[in-house]
Every structure is written in C-alpha cells, then in structure tokens.
Amino acid sequence: MSRFGAASALRDDGATERGLSAYALHLVLPALVAWTTALILLGCPSWTGALVAALAAAGALSAAVLVPAGGIAGWRNVVIAVLGCAAAVAGTVAFRLHAVSAGPVAELVEKRASTVMEAVVTGDPREPAQRGGPFRRDSFVVPARIEAIGTGPGRVTLQAPVVMLASGGEWRTLLPSQRIAVQGRFGPADSGELLAAVVLVRGPPRVLDGPSWAQRTAGALRSGLREAADVLPPLQRGLLPGLVVGDVSRMDGQVRADFKEAGLSHLTAVSGANLAIMAGAAVAVGRTAGLPLAARAALAVFAMLAFALVARPSPSVLRALLMGTVAAVALGTGRSRDGVTALSATVLGLILFDPALARSYGFALSVCATGGILVLAPRWRDRLATRMPRWAAEAIAVPAAAQAAVTPVLVLMSGQLAPVAIPANLLAGPAVAPATLLGSVAALVAPLHMGLARLLIHPAGLAAGWIIEVAEHAAGTPLAVIPWPGGVAGLIALAVAVPVAILVLRRRWSRRIALAVAAGAIVAVTMAEPIVARWPPRDWLLVACDVGQGDALLVAAGPGRAVVVDAGPDPVLMDRCLRSMGIREVPLVILTHPHFDHVGGLEGIFRGRGVGAVVVTPHGGAERENVRLSGDLARRRVVEWAARPGASWRFGPSELTIIAPRAETPPEGRGEGAVVNNASVVVHVRWAAGTALLSGDIETEAQSELLRRGFPPADILKVPHHGSAGHDPGFFAATGARAALISVGADNDYGHPAPSTLARLNRLGVRVYRTDLSGALAVVARAGGLAVIPRGRSGRGG
Known part of the structure; x- marks a missing residue:
C-alpha cells in the first residue's frame, strides 16, 4: 500500500477496477491540455495567455452552438471540455502573470530598490541545495507574501508572492503564517515562476505576529516528533521525521544521497503513500468499530486533513489529499470509484488553483507515479499472478508500474535510469507503514507524554533502520543508476x-x-x-578523491586507516571516497585552510569513523570561518592543533612533515581570499618508494617564500589552488616532480586549471592527472618508484 495513494486505501473490498471508463478517458484529455497550456504560457507574456483564453473560449462556444449533440463521432462534449479548460487555465495564467508583473513591486524590481516591507511566511524556510555545511553562514530560501511596503505615510498595502534569500539562524525557526518585517533589495524572479520578485534580505527578521493556531499546533507536533526521535541512533533519528511528516532538516547527507540513487526519495516527500497509510488506518479503525460506510469515509477524510496540516501542504500532498477526498466521498455515497477520473479531476483543479504546479517536477512525479499505479499495475499484477501468489504479484507490480511511469520525468530531470529502484521499493515497502503509523502516533502523544512517545519511537526506528540499510545496499549495487541522455534528446x-x-x-x-x-x-x-580496475589498488599510498571543485586527499596510514588532508566541499562525496577506500579510522586530519571547498565536507569524515586530531593553519585571516571550524571541532570533542613547520608524524607506510606556514610570518596576498590561500598548511609526505608535496591553495607569494627558504623536492606534486594561474614560475621546477595531481571540478566557473599552468607543467615534462577528467587518482608504489592510477569518471566520489 506504500505507493497506491489515498484512493487505493479506501477500497473496501480490495478489488481493483479493470479498464478505464469512457468518462475517465474523456476527462484525461482536458486535464492534459490544461497542464500543457499552463506549462507553455507560464513562459510567455500575460497578453499571450489572454489571447489564448479568448480564442479557446470562442472555440468552445462555437462548438457548443454549431455542432449538434452527438456530433464529431460523439466527441462534441470532449472538444468543448478541452477548449473550455484551456480557456480557463489560459485566463488564470494571464491574470496571475499580470498580477506579478505590474504594480509597486514591479517598479522596485526594475530599480533594484531596497526598502522595508512586511510579509507573511507561506512555507517552511529551507536550506538551498549544495549550500549547507558548518562553515558557511546559514542560508535559507523563504517563500513569502509581501503585504506592505514602506513605513509611515508612504506605506503601500498589497499582496505579492516572493521568495526571500536570507542568512542567519533566526530564519530557521519561522513557521508558515508568521508575519515579519524585513529590510531587503528587490531583484527579478526567474522566468516562468509566478513570483513578483526575489528579495535579498539584510539582517534577521522582526516577528510582528505569531503563527496561526493550526501552524503552531503543527510546529509543536513536528518538534515533539524530533524530540522523541532523539533516543534513536543518528541516522534513524534524522530519517524518521522525514518518513512521517517530510521533515528532512536532520537527515544525514549520505542517507539522502543513497535514497536518491536507490529511487527512494519519494518516501520523504510526503505524498500519496503517507496519506494512503493514514486513510487506510482510519478505515480499518472504523470497520473494527462497526461504523457505516459514510462514517468511515468521514473518518478517513479527517485523518488525511489532519496529517496534511502537520506535514504542510506540498504539491504532492495537495494532489493526494484532493484525490483521496474525492475517493472518500465516492466511498461514502456508495458510487463507483474510478481512480483515473479522480486523478484527472485533481490535476484540473490544482492547475486552475496554482498554475505554477505545471512546471513542478515534484508534482509531475507524483501524478505520473499515481497514474502508472492506476493504469499499469493491475494489468501487470494479473499477468504475474499466473506465475506467483497474488500478493507477491501486487508487491512487484506496484513499484514497477510507478517507476515505469516516472522514468520519462527522471530522464528529463537528470538524464539517468534507475533500475535498482524497483527492488529497493519492494524491499523497503513493508517497513514504511509501521514507521509512518508509529511515528504519527508518537507525534500526537509527545506533547502529552514524552516517555510514551519514545516507547513508540523505538520500533519505528527499527523500521527506519531497515529502510536505511536497503537504500545503502541498493545505492552501492553495480548498475544501480544507468547514465542516459538528458532533456528532450x-x-x-x-x-x-x-x-x-x-x-x-x-x-x-x-x-x-x-x-x-x-x-x-x-x-x-x-x-x-x-579484477580489471582493482579499486582501491592494494598498495595505494595517496589518493586524490573526486569531490568536485575542492581538495580531499587520503594518505595511507595502515589497513583501514588514512590521514585526510582537506575534506572537499561535500560531506557525501567525502564519505563516499573514504568508504570506497575501506577507511574506518582517521588518526589525523589536516585542514590546510578554512575555505569551504577544503573544509565543507568535514562531516563526511566523522560519519561512523574515529578521528584522532585535527591540524589547522596557525593564521586566523578568515576569522568567521575559523571560529565556526573551532566550534565544530570542540562540539565533537576533537583535539585541534595549530600547524608548526617541522612537526612530523609517522602512520603506517607514510611520514608526514609540515613545512609551511610559519606562525610568525603573516601571509600576504592580493585580496582577502589570496591571504587565506597563502596561509595554507603545506605537507611533505615520504614513503619508501618516493615523496609527495601537498601544497594546499598557496599562491604566488607563498610559493616565492618557499623558494627563498628552500623545501625538500617531491616526486608527486599536488598542484596548488586547483591549477590556478597564480603561481611562481620557479616553484614547479623546484619541486622536481614527475607527476602532478590537480583536484578540480568539471566545468567550474573559475577557469581551473589555467592553460598557463598546464603549459608550464608540460614544458617541465611533468605528467598531469586531473580529477575532472579521470575521477579519483591513486598514487601507488611501482618498480621502486611511484605511479598514478586513475579510477575513471564512473567512480565519482571514490
């Protein structure tokens, strides 16, 4: 039942209606036309929508007047419905586009003006993708509705939907319906979005009014669920609120990535699956109590409404809630129930209510999955049932049909196929209902008795743990995700x-x-x-992880152990690299400097591993970043050491020695970023087969200083600052390196590596290896020397 949607949970006899009624087919076409009309017109001027609305309305009226009843082979009413729906949607889009492109906000956007405003928060503040991490300021995207601009006599009242881009921990606790006052600068919204502006907010919000009682209650229940889940292990603690109410604020980054690759992300999206479980439980309780059909239907609707309030309405929740309500009314009145009819009516209603849903991938995935289950699953189940038990056939048919239906959307979104999603959903499905039901009951009980809520959380946590295991193994399966051309191609x-x-x-x-x-x-x-790739190589000594635009290096420290030099920008990729190398213990971490592309992935190092100590630069040029780094290490109770030239450690086959920077010599550079780069910790590594120089992000000034002081040569050079153009001409030659490793992101915006840097290395006869072209790079001992083995781009993060 995990993906049938609310309608299937309401079936009293468990039978699935076969075939589609003519009425259902006649309603599908208007729904698709309405969706397509909104999808196209959202990217056009408002007058285009008005013109299409007029033409479609004229066409519908002409068909109604000129075509006799039963004409056009009985499709007269369908034609009228299609043109009428197109006219209604086009008119709605035109009105909404005009509303967001005219008025005081549009004038402020044109001037890029800054002003004081009052707004109502309309959605949960969320952290933008790829922007998180403990070493950047908390950044949030906040949906809101501006209701007043300015103060005093010049105050103007209005209603304009916007998105606010804000920073600061104060934004995290805001709830929908709260009224706030902010100072911000107006900028244009992206084309095709029904937004009046994007507001760049300065400073924290000033709360003018608390949330509504409904949102306050929902916030309290969500908070209670999080508190009750604190008794669980970290991974389960982060996942369970996501399974129950879509609260992924504490969900582990690696678990999130595993869910995405395994095709299980929908489990934390709060869609028809959750509503189906709640409605099914309500119907079961009603049946046990001997309630009549109408009372059971009312109970199911109440359960779905209450759950949607706690989970907060999202496109998929709205779709499932509306379709579930339609199905519940049909159940209560004893009328025939047609899931496709309900789905089509839902699409029509939601597109008319909010045309922006037409461009929402989440909405498309939700509708396609439900449609696949309604249309394909019964046929596939019946065919499979001739070779296996009916329950097994249904368990296989449901996720297979849903995955088949959403595949075109996934291809359009990300250009990949995920065949592992079907078995992953099949294995995870039985644990979803217990986790959701127990977690929901715990959320209701928590405000009254936290001890009882925590008793309920423990079995729910076991179910969540099983889903995590399924996701991790599915994501690690060969051919779990198959590359495929993206977009229209x-x-x-x-x-x-x-x-x-x-x-x-x-x-x-x-x-x-x-x-x-x-x-x-x-x-x-x-x-x-x-056998062919042999990754990781048995005798590896140094690995440059493929973490995108950043640095993350592993130095061999014995079986299952490694010294980590920098952590890259992404905890998921950092952890994935360590997992691919079989690293279970990290005796030492060296963070060359506190820029995000070197320390943002620190969380990934600590995931399930013991860490001995962390070495940092002795210079505090990036004060804010250093304070956050020190605070994070103190919270983890990890020893922090300042690097000192001459400090040396021996771990397994590797001897590491710090050669820069000097604490008594302040770094120099052109600009604050260059000063921080020049404060990078530089490490010389020695093995029996050769040496390496790990140079952080040092630029021209620091390289020249090393040349003046002298430094030991190296066979392998980790090229500083991702191969940027800022280098001393004599530095590369002085290293004596025969091979160079450049850790750099593909198609980065910085122009790294610079052509001048590559040309200089080539003139010196240095062979260059790049993570953006070859994936992870391993340095190994070969024939009395060192060699570099690329893993290939398929090993991203390894």
Whole structure:
C-alpha cells in the first residue's frame, strides 16, 4: 500500500477496477491540455495567455452552438471540455502573470530598490541545495507574501508572492503564517515562476505576529516528533521525521544521497503513500468499530486533513489529499470509484488553483507515479499472478508500474535510469507503514507524554533502520543508476528504446537472449570490473578523491586507516571516497585552510569513523570561518592543533612533515581570499618508494617564500589552488616532480586549471592527472618508484 495513494486505501473490498471508463478517458484529455497550456504560457507574456483564453473560449462556444449533440463521432462534449479548460487555465495564467508583473513591486524590481516591507511566511524556510555545511553562514530560501511596503505615510498595502534569500539562524525557526518585517533589495524572479520578485534580505527578521493556531499546533507536533526521535541512533533519528511528516532538516547527507540513487526519495516527500497509510488506518479503525460506510469515509477524510496540516501542504500532498477526498466521498455515497477520473479531476483543479504546479517536477512525479499505479499495475499484477501468489504479484507490480511511469520525468530531470529502484521499493515497502503509523502516533502523544512517545519511537526506528540499510545496499549495487541522455534528446531515445524493448520481450526466444545478455552484463560489471580496475589498488599510498571543485586527499596510514588532508566541499562525496577506500579510522586530519571547498565536507569524515586530531593553519585571516571550524571541532570533542613547520608524524607506510606556514610570518596576498590561500598548511609526505608535496591553495607569494627558504623536492606534486594561474614560475621546477595531481571540478566557473599552468607543467615534462577528467587518482608504489592510477569518471566520489 506504500505507493497506491489515498484512493487505493479506501477500497473496501480490495478489488481493483479493470479498464478505464469512457468518462475517465474523456476527462484525461482536458486535464492534459490544461497542464500543457499552463506549462507553455507560464513562459510567455500575460497578453499571450489572454489571447489564448479568448480564442479557446470562442472555440468552445462555437462548438457548443454549431455542432449538434452527438456530433464529431460523439466527441462534441470532449472538444468543448478541452477548449473550455484551456480557456480557463489560459485566463488564470494571464491574470496571475499580470498580477506579478505590474504594480509597486514591479517598479522596485526594475530599480533594484531596497526598502522595508512586511510579509507573511507561506512555507517552511529551507536550506538551498549544495549550500549547507558548518562553515558557511546559514542560508535559507523563504517563500513569502509581501503585504506592505514602506513605513509611515508612504506605506503601500498589497499582496505579492516572493521568495526571500536570507542568512542567519533566526530564519530557521519561522513557521508558515508568521508575519515579519524585513529590510531587503528587490531583484527579478526567474522566468516562468509566478513570483513578483526575489528579495535579498539584510539582517534577521522582526516577528510582528505569531503563527496561526493550526501552524503552531503543527510546529509543536513536528518538534515533539524530533524530540522523541532523539533516543534513536543518528541516522534513524534524522530519517524518521522525514518518513512521517517530510521533515528532512536532520537527515544525514549520505542517507539522502543513497535514497536518491536507490529511487527512494519519494518516501520523504510526503505524498500519496503517507496519506494512503493514514486513510487506510482510519478505515480499518472504523470497520473494527462497526461504523457505516459514510462514517468511515468521514473518518478517513479527517485523518488525511489532519496529517496534511502537520506535514504542510506540498504539491504532492495537495494532489493526494484532493484525490483521496474525492475517493472518500465516492466511498461514502456508495458510487463507483474510478481512480483515473479522480486523478484527472485533481490535476484540473490544482492547475486552475496554482498554475505554477505545471512546471513542478515534484508534482509531475507524483501524478505520473499515481497514474502508472492506476493504469499499469493491475494489468501487470494479473499477468504475474499466473506465475506467483497474488500478493507477491501486487508487491512487484506496484513499484514497477510507478517507476515505469516516472522514468520519462527522471530522464528529463537528470538524464539517468534507475533500475535498482524497483527492488529497493519492494524491499523497503513493508517497513514504511509501521514507521509512518508509529511515528504519527508518537507525534500526537509527545506533547502529552514524552516517555510514551519514545516507547513508540523505538520500533519505528527499527523500521527506519531497515529502510536505511536497503537504500545503502541498493545505492552501492553495480548498475544501480544507468547514465542516459538528458532533456528532450533523452526522451526521444527513451521513446525509441521502449518499443524495441517491448518487441524483444514479447517473444520467448528474444526474451531469453535479452535476459542472457543482461545477466552477462551484470556479471561483467560485478566481477570483471574489480579484477580489471582493482579499486582501491592494494598498495595505494595517496589518493586524490573526486569531490568536485575542492581538495580531499587520503594518505595511507595502515589497513583501514588514512590521514585526510582537506575534506572537499561535500560531506557525501567525502564519505563516499573514504568508504570506497575501506577507511574506518582517521588518526589525523589536516585542514590546510578554512575555505569551504577544503573544509565543507568535514562531516563526511566523522560519519561512523574515529578521528584522532585535527591540524589547522596557525593564521586566523578568515576569522568567521575559523571560529565556526573551532566550534565544530570542540562540539565533537576533537583535539585541534595549530600547524608548526617541522612537526612530523609517522602512520603506517607514510611520514608526514609540515613545512609551511610559519606562525610568525603573516601571509600576504592580493585580496582577502589570496591571504587565506597563502596561509595554507603545506605537507611533505615520504614513503619508501618516493615523496609527495601537498601544497594546499598557496599562491604566488607563498610559493616565492618557499623558494627563498628552500623545501625538500617531491616526486608527486599536488598542484596548488586547483591549477590556478597564480603561481611562481620557479616553484614547479623546484619541486622536481614527475607527476602532478590537480583536484578540480568539471566545468567550474573559475577557469581551473589555467592553460598557463598546464603549459608550464608540460614544458617541465611533468605528467598531469586531473580529477575532472579521470575521477579519483591513486598514487601507488611501482618498480621502486611511484605511479598514478586513475579510477575513471564512473567512480565519482571514490
């Protein structure tokens, strides 16, 4: 039941209606036309929508007057409905576009003006993707509605939807419906969004009015659930509120990444699955109590409404709530229930209510998944039921149908196929209902008796732990995610591949050949690749992790151990690299300097690993970042040492020595960023087979200082500052390196590595290896010397 949606939870007899009624088919077409109309017109001027609305309305009126009843082969009413819906949606889009593109806010946007305003928060503040981490200021995207601009006699009242970009921990605790006053600068919103502006907010918000009683109650229940979940291990503690009410504020980054690769992200999106569970439980309670159909339906609607309030309305929640209500009314009145009809009516209603949903990938995924379950799952279940028990056939058919239906949207979004999603959903599904129900009851009980709530949380945590295990193993499965062309090209390729696959699978002999080829490919990937690639290499000494635009290096420190030099920008990629190398213990971490692309992934090092101590630069040029770094290390109770030239450690085959910077010599540079770069800790590493110089982000000034003081040569050079153009001409030559490693992100905005840097290294005869081209890079001992083994781009993060 985890993905059937609210409608399926309300079926009293458990039967699935086969086939689609003519009425359902007649309603699907208007819904699709309405969706397409909004999708196109959102990117056009408001007058275009008005023109389309007038033309469509004229067409509908002409069809109603000129075409006799039963004309056009009985499709007269469908044509009228299609044109009428197109006219209604086009008119709505035109009105909304005009509303957000005219008035006082539009004038302020044109001037990029800054002013004081009053606004009502309309959604939960969320941290933007790829911007989190303990070493950046808390940044938030806050949906809001401006209701007043200015103060005193010049105060203007209005209603304009905006998005606020703000920083500071004070924003995290805001609840929808709270009224705030802020100072901000207006900027244009992205094309196609029904927003009047993007507001860059300065400073914290001043709360003018508290949230409504409903939002206050919802916030208290969500807070109670988080508090009750504190008794669970960290990973379960972060996931359970996401499963129950979509609260992913504490969800571990690696778990989030595993869910995405395993096709389980929908479990934390609070959609039809959650509403189906709540409605199904309400119906079961009503049936046990002997309530009549109408009372059971009312109880189901009440349960769904209460849950939607706590979870906060999102596109998928609105869709499932509306469709579930329609199905519940049908149940209560004893009328025939058609899921496709309910889904089509829901799409029509929501697009008319909020045309911006037409461009929401979340809304598209939700509708497609539900449609796939309603249309494809019954047929696939019946076919499978001839070869296996009916319950098993249904368990396989539901996730398979949902995944098949959302595949075109996934291709359009990210250009990939996820075949592992079907078995992952099949294995995780049985644990979703217990986690959701127990977590929901715990949220209701927590404000009254926290001890009882925590008793309920423990079994819910076990269910969440099982889902985490499924996600982790599914994400690590070979061919879990298959690269595929993205965008329109990917859709065209999919449209060609699917009919071919159907033709192949329809015949027994071709099906056997296809299955044999697929099995051979899986065997080749799972068995042959480790033999050929041998990753990680058994005798590795140094690894440059592929963490995008940043640095993360591992120095061998014995079996299952490594010294980490810098942590990259992303905890997920940092942890993935350590996992791929089998690292369970980190005796020492060296953070060369506190820029985000070197320390943002520190959380990934601590995930399930013991850390001995952390070495940092002795210079405090980046005061804010250093304070946050020190605070984070103190919170983790990890020893922090300031680097000193001459300090040396021996771990396994590696001897590490600090050679810069000097604490008594303040770093120099052109600009604050260069000063911090020149304060980087520089490490010389020695092995029996050779040496390496790990140079952080030092630029021209620090390189020249090293040249003046002298430093030991090295066989391998970690090129400073991702290969930027800022380098001393004599520095590379003085290292004596035969190979250079450049840790850099693909298609980065900084122009790294610089052509001048690559040219100089080539003239010196240094062989260059880059993580953006070759993935992770491993330095190994070979024939009395050192060699570099690239992993390849498929090993991102490893």
